[in-house]
Amino acid sequence: MPGEGLASCGGGGPVNVPVVNIDDFSLDPSVAHLNHGSFGAVPHRVRVAQNELRLELERNPDVFFATVMDRVAKARNEVAAFLGAEPDGLAFVSNVTEGVAVALNSVPLAPGDQILISDHTYGAVEIAVRRAAERAGAEVVMVTLPGQADGEWSGDEAADAFLGSVTPRTKVAVFDHITSNTARLLPARRLVDGFRALGVVTIVDAAHAPGMLELDLSELGADFWTGNLHKWAFGPRPSGVLAVAPAWRDRVEPLIPSFYQEAGFPKSVEFQGTRDYTAWLAAPHGLRVFDDLGLHAVQARNAELVARGRSIVAGATGLRPWRSDPELAMCVLRLPDGVAETQPRAEALSAEIYRKLGCRAGIKPWPGAGLLRLSAQVYNREQDYERLATGLRGILT
């Protein structure tokens, strides 16, 4: 029943794995929501928990703010346990855009230093890197990952391209755990180890990783790793985290001066004046969804469903799927030439698909092509992909 927690029910999806009704979320059931990867979706019980926190705040703001720091620390501990992070090494941030900016703000750069990014780097992250480089007189080096035209690269080939681009001037490498437009998994472990051996600081954009991958951040050991809870971990928006390696923790420079500067990381990053802390406080309620359904069961079910959705769409439209990583709940298919290779064209196609088919799908610009990105989350069914597949051929021809 909506609002009562998520119970798995049979039917409509692969067997022996959790399927959750769309009315356990506030999602409009008349729409096929196939773009979970962009903004996530919040289960009722998480929204209810956040609403209760907001009411509590309004009933007695003075007491709420007097106690909020301790409560944020408790919520942070729960999230740290979920991510395999040290509680002292994790801070809440609003989102990955902020997490990356804080990391870049903390690493001293000198004129002539190089920062590595790739041609898969998320747009806002690239802008942040370019801005940091410009301020320091540093240089941005964009690594082209192999398989540009067909997505046919292995994680190892991507890691080779990244690590092979390191020069004596390379100071920082910013790379995705899971890429955005192309939905590919990068070998984070190999990259972190490889960059460390070369003396390069790592900043990992893991916007899609929490909830989609099983994580052990202490073991991974990146210098900075930032992920969103509001995409795949059922957290309210905005809720993100920044994990920082021990060697960097007392050098973290928050973007906004904090009253708690003296307390240092993580408080100095989290407490930036009066703001709405309820999303962070409610984030553990999102993690409890995994307690009910099983993290692995959710991951396996979503990965299986998105692969099935990809076959359905490819079969009906003739679109060519790009290579995908079997453990991910996202995949891409290449759109015909000229359809969506720029942002305005991609947005126009996305709007047309929504208007005509009632489907929200990820339409991503990509040089020389355009990509259709599909997501699968517990509320999706095969019928959602069938609806898109049936109508899309007419739109594309």
Ligand SMILES: Cc1ncc(COP(=O)(O)O)c(C=O)c1O
């Ligand atoms: C790889 C990647 N990085 C960063 C972001 C930015 O996330 P946010 O808008 O929550 O900061 C996204 C959003 O989709 C993303 O896909």
